[in-house]
Amino acid sequence: MIATRKVKNLVFKGLCLGATLLGLGILVLILFTLLQKGLAGLHWSLFTESTPGPDGEGGLANAIVGSLMMTGLGILMAAPVGVLAGTWLAEYGQDSKTADSIRFLNGMLMSAPSILIGLFVYQMMVVSMGHFSGWAGAVALAIIALPVIISTTEEMLKLVPRNLREAGAGLGTPRWKVTVKLSYKAVGTGIITGILLSVARISGETAPLLFTALNSSFMTTNPNEPMANLPVTIYQFAMSPSESWNQLAWSGALLITMAILFLNVLSRVLPQLKKRRS
Amino acid sequence: MKALMLRALPWDGDNLFRRACLASAGLISVLMFAILVSLVTGAWPALEQFGLGFFVSDEWNPITEQYGAANALYGTLVSSLIAVLLALPVGVGVAIFLSELCPKWLSKPLSIAIELLAAVPSIIYGMWGLFVFAPWFADGFQLWAGENLADLPVIGSLFSGPPMGVGLLTSGIILAFMILPILTSLIKEALSTVPNVLREATYGIGATQFEVIAKVLLPAIKGPIFGALILALGRALGETMAITFVIGGAQSMEMSLFMPATSISATIAEQFNEATGELHVASLIGLGLVLFMITFVVMGTARVLLRRKAQ
Helix, strand or coil, rough: CHHHHHHHHHHHHHHHHHHHHHHHHHHHHHHHHHHHHHHCCCHHHHHHCCCCCCCCCCCCCHHHHHHHHHHHHHHHHHHHHHHHHHHHHHHHHHCCHHHHHHHHHHHHHHCHHHHHHHHHHHHHHHHCCCCCCCCHHHHHHHHHHHHHHHHHHHHHHHHCCHHHHHHHCCCCCCHHHHHHHHHHHHHHHHHHHHHHHHHHHHHHCCCHHHHCCCCCCCCCCCCCCCCHHHHHHHHHHHCCHHHHHHHHHHHHHHHHHHHHHHHHHHHHHHHHHHHHCC | HHHHHHHCCCCCCHHHHHHHHHHHHHHHHHHHHHHHHHHHHHHHHHHHHHHHHHCCCCCCCCCCCCCCCHHHHHHHHHHHHHHHHHHHHHHHHHHHHHHHHHHHHHHHHHHHHHHHHHHHHHHHHHHHHHHHHHHHHHHHHHHHHHHHHHCCCHHHHHCCCCCCCCCCHHHHHHHHHHHHHHHHHHHHHHHHHHHHHHHHHHCCCCCCCCHHHHHHHHHHHHHHHHHHHHHHHHHHCCCCCCHHHCCCCCCCCCCCCCCCCHHHHHHHHHHHCCCCHHHHHHHHHHHHHHHHHHHHHHHHHHHHHHHHHHC
């Protein structure tokens, strides 16, 4: 009896360990594949030359520039709005019905499939402007980043100790100054972390860019034109029979995944560094 | 008088700031509403043409201009269900290992590693699924299943068909990997809310770890696990790029899980830019509307469930 219980216990622990190893194994396998297939194409030309025609020699410079620009523009649009909205939820809305429904809708927007955001921006901007554009791509990315920034800002502001606010208010500081000068400062790292995470999240997004920024085989920094970007380039090049395109797709995949994993790890390390310093 | 009123209007810093905050928060409701309206208006020509038949017809033919959502809906639901069924036991196992079994110093880095799985972009899962996993899966499990499982009664037909690698089952498996981190972290969170007294009491009467976990902890967090499952299902339903790579892109509805199929998001991703004619575009947006409604209902349910349990 005792023996069977012990055996059961061991088997169970083994299964749990197995599940964990499986999860970790997938991550390792994916990273291994990316390194194995991507490293071969990692030359300087990747960063200096634009995407080539099929079977041609070239790099990903235009796609990298386009991705950086659209991600940057998207975050510039989303961050201020997101932080203000999060501030309203935490400071003014609090437990009101309005705040609750905005929180609910925010959660829904966060979980709305990103391809639908692409369809939405396509109809709003691409149809009315008559062409695909970097702006449309940036707006789509901004809509995806927005709910993440809102909820992390709200969570962070809720952590601000009550007596800090009271101390500020007691000095006769107006409420907005208390928020901006004291609360934002106190939990700033947390808010920045949320923004970093949303940068990581949108920089790999492909689906919403398919019908907004589209892609381009030229170097352009004009967001009024269709804009090259890494995810869509990876998609198109990976699906093509051209071997040089496939190679570029793997190298691009390696670059983007490393960048995203780096941002994720950074966003975890950053708050701890701050804690240690103070 | 007018000047006085203007001055009396509360345009001081406090009010400006509050209004800016409120406007930003209000933008969320505007956005959600605008997304719904744009999907409905975009899909209107298709809905007008096919009526409710759009949702049940399994015809999808750009040449005869007949469009129906059934194939894509079927692929979306089946691949997501497979994903949830496969990810649940693994997710529970990982969560238990990380929060109950493994030493504290190891738990943190391992949790971060599992969470990094969620950060890997969808398109990378797609490439990996198509070029690495699918061939391996075809030569391994699918070949074996074709020989050994295909002749079984009832479930046999699920595993018949050529070992192509891509298809419904492959999509389900790739999706399972993608939703594993969210399941794990939600279940871990739920486990951490179980009071320690319960654990100590059960260990105190001589129970093994297995008994404590299976008979006390897991029953205590049944509700949150269910909520997490629904939330993960919602994630799987809307996933696009990974599925587009590995589902095969065939407008068909087959019993066999090995056959290529399609999903709502994959159909939109593949066809939108090559869509010919207004009706085709409208039908694709109509698919989007269907996806929006399903995810809204599923995610709404999950949020209500998780919130109720949290209180």
